[in-house]
Amino acid sequence: EIIGAESLGVRGLCCFVETRERNILIDPxxxxGYMRRKLLPHPVQIAAGEKAQKRIIEAWSESTDIVLSHFHGDHVPLADANPYQLDAGRLIGLNHEVRIWTRDPAHFSLVEQKRAEALAAILHVRLISAEGEEHGPMTFSGPVPHGQANNPAETVMMTRIEEDEVFVHASDIQLLDDETVSLIIHWKPDIVLAGGPPIYLSRLSEDQIKRAWHNAERLCHAVDRVILDHHLMRSREGLEWLKRLSSETGKSVMCAADFMNKSRLLLEADRERLYERMPVPHGWHEDYATGKTESRREARESNE
Known part of the structure; x- marks a missing residue:
């Protein structure tokens, strides 16, 4: 079950995997996207965020294992969450027996270290270093680049889960590092959920786009089911990228919404259009941030 991703209306790459003996929640x-084109999230997207948060909290309660690939704010609960992120305080007292697997703290950035310490303190849990380890059906990678392999402070951990099939979760790899994609292929997955390239960013070079395309083709030729989402779906160009990739590889490459048999909701990409179609009253976001019930009800109703 993919709970949160850009094609489902929110930033993230959260999924819930059930095996015979484990319930594994990844990147909860x-x-x-706090500000895009000088606009705060539209109430329709905020409602989608509330829905995803509710399901994450339910899945947290049901989990035997939780995996945190890295400590960016769209992948973990935060002690200092903004109004549109998952507040770690909402998880206090839930599921004391759950095992929480993370990267080696030696590979944390300073911000990640502070977030990890704050999360452990507020939830009264121990975070287990998992890089390069195996535990039950789970195998964890060592640190792989968050995008290109030129910033050792920005790494993520991939997860392989094997039972009847092999599933690989590859958050934020952006398909920009050849060795990372080679490791995924070496793991012989039946299905891969990966973060695609951030083609919405003007700083992404032509060489990087070509490299991501080449690595996407490699994945498609080696893996039966490929799901690409996250950064890729922050613009409508991502849909065209997937369509062309499917055409040229002969594979039906999916986004998260496709896999979940849901309508594609690129709400961040469509933010300007949403504001044009459904103008937001002045002060709405301030009211929402302070918990006024009218704003929260309107957000829910906008998503119905």
Whole structure:
């Protein structure tokens, strides 16, 4: 079950995997893109975020294992969450027996270290270093680049889960590092959920786009079911990218919404259009941030 991703209306790459003996929740965080084109999230997207957060909290309660690939705000609950992220305080007292697996703290950035310490303190849990380890059906990678392999402070951990099939979760790899994609292929997955390239960013070079395309083709030729989402779906160009990839590889490459048999909701990409179609009253976001019930009800109703 994919709970949160850009094609489902929110930032993230959260999923819930059930095996015979484990319930594994990966990257239980949500964000909405605090500011895009000088606009805060539209109430329709905020409602989608509330829905995703509710399901994450339910899945947290049901989990035997929780995996945190890295500590960016769209992948983990935060002690200092903004109004559109998952507040770690909402998880206090839930599921004391759950095992929480993370990267080696030696590979945390300073911000990640502070977030990890705050999360452990507020939930009264121990975070287990998992890089390169195996535990039951789960195998964890060592640190792999968050995008290109030129910033050792920005790494993520991938997860392989094997039972009847092999599933690989590859958050935020952006398909920009050849060795990372080679490791995924070496793991011989039947299905891969990966973060695609951030083609919405003007700083992404032509060489990087070509590399991501080449690595996407490699994945498609090696893996039966490929799901690409996250950064890729922050613009409508991502849909065209997937369509062309499917055409040229002969594979039906999916986004998260496709996999979940849901309508594609690129709410961040469509933010300007949403504001044009459904103007937001002045002060709405301030009211929402302070918990006024009218704003929260309107957000829910906008998503119905």
């Amino acid at each position: 965080g949500v964000a909405l």
